[in-house]
Amino acid sequence: MKTFWMEEALRRASDYGFEALEVYSESGSHFSVKVFEGEIDTFNLASSAGVSVRGIHGGKMGYAFTEILETEADLETLLKSCRDNAALNESELEPVLYRPSANTSYPVVEKTASTFFDVEPAEKTQALIELEAEIMAQFPLISKVSYNLYSEGRGRVAIRNTLGLDLEHESDLAYSVFAPIVRQGEETRNEHKFALMRHFDRDLLRSVAVEAAEASVAMLGAASVESGEYRTALRYDAAVSLFEAMVSIFSAEAVEKGLSALKGKLGEQIASNCLSIIENPHLKDGPASAPFDSEGVPTQLKRVVDQGVLTTYFHNLRTAAKSGVPPTGNGFRGSYKSSVGIAPTNFYIEPGQVSADGLLSDIGDGLLITAFDGLHAGLNAISGDFSLSARGFRIEGGRIGAPVTQITAAGNFFELLKGIRAAADDLKFESVGGNSAFGAPTLDVGVLSISGS
16 A cells, blocks of 8 residues: 555544544565466465554544555545444443554564565476476375465565554565375375475475375374373474464453463463473564564563463453553454454474484383364363374384374363473474464373274
8 A cells, every 4th residue: 555545544533533543554465376186276376455444533443444545535435434433333442552652662573585486486386296296206105196385475564553653564475285195005194294485495395295295105004002091292293283273372362251271370380391382473584473563562572381380461452451461462463354353473382402202212102193183173272171083103112103093182281281291302383374373392291091992
């Protein structure tokens, strides 16, 4: 959106009776391609832009958004809609927009310059087609590749308000996903691998594909195990999936609604003292790094759980005001069309000092879980109870042994946190979406109840 119209909206705020007004502008471009059986399955090359306003009118907050803000008529419609929306707002909560002080500062987020936009979409598409053929030739057990995706995007956010806020930030991200199907007789296995990248790198694409193929082949011959209590490790990808599914427990909004078991637990030991959970919005090349949130509040490095002790919840301006605490820089929107919610940026379990191999060696005999299925159905995010289909490998004599499938892991997430014995040094970010990215290392979670054969 043109800067002129953002400035004009703020200049005219008082003409429409606003006590304070915020203008939020968002623009970006995105490219993704998915290849299947040597042909383009999906191809998306698009750009988007939009602007929203939040205004305090008559002591109430109003909202409005538009994709087009290019004329006087567009601006008039936008501001009138925001004013009318405020009149319909029945919330009793005091509205608030961010007012920076003379001491407010914003961190510099370091990132390696990306070059993936320098490569034409046709070249990237051809690279995926050639990759599929190359990997299938290298691994004869692959019957087809179910998922061969490359995706990239860049975006720009600008926020201004009548209280002195004037910010902008640019971000970009690229990643690939590869998932082959291997077949041996009547048995099929399908594992996937994911990787972030700062450059369009054929070698990295190939290494991701090889890793996925080797992981799928390694699961051939998988069988169940006898039911029982097992010393268990969660590999980084399984740990991330469980961790991400429970992220809402750290939200102040969930706490105030009684939807988080962490209510009233600030300052208390909620996990093993060898577990720390970090939110680092300033991580160099972090997939979700940002100097400010969608309300213009500076983001902050936080040890949300520090050696097992819960130190903070995630707050936006509203929940912070209601709780009488400073905002934490976690007020994020899904897009300019969305209202402000709560989300983390780069959120991860802090890695330890031991290698993954060393962690398995310490376990001796047990199970390494590499994937959970059915997280939405088999996990209660309020109570923390879970009963999840899982797969992975036996741990035999401290080493990875035979593949395991058709098992169910049952327990309670909060008890699992207390039972963690060690974190390995192999931190990986395995999930990226919206304003958030989630990472974890391999974890020794003590003993889990496993149902099998």
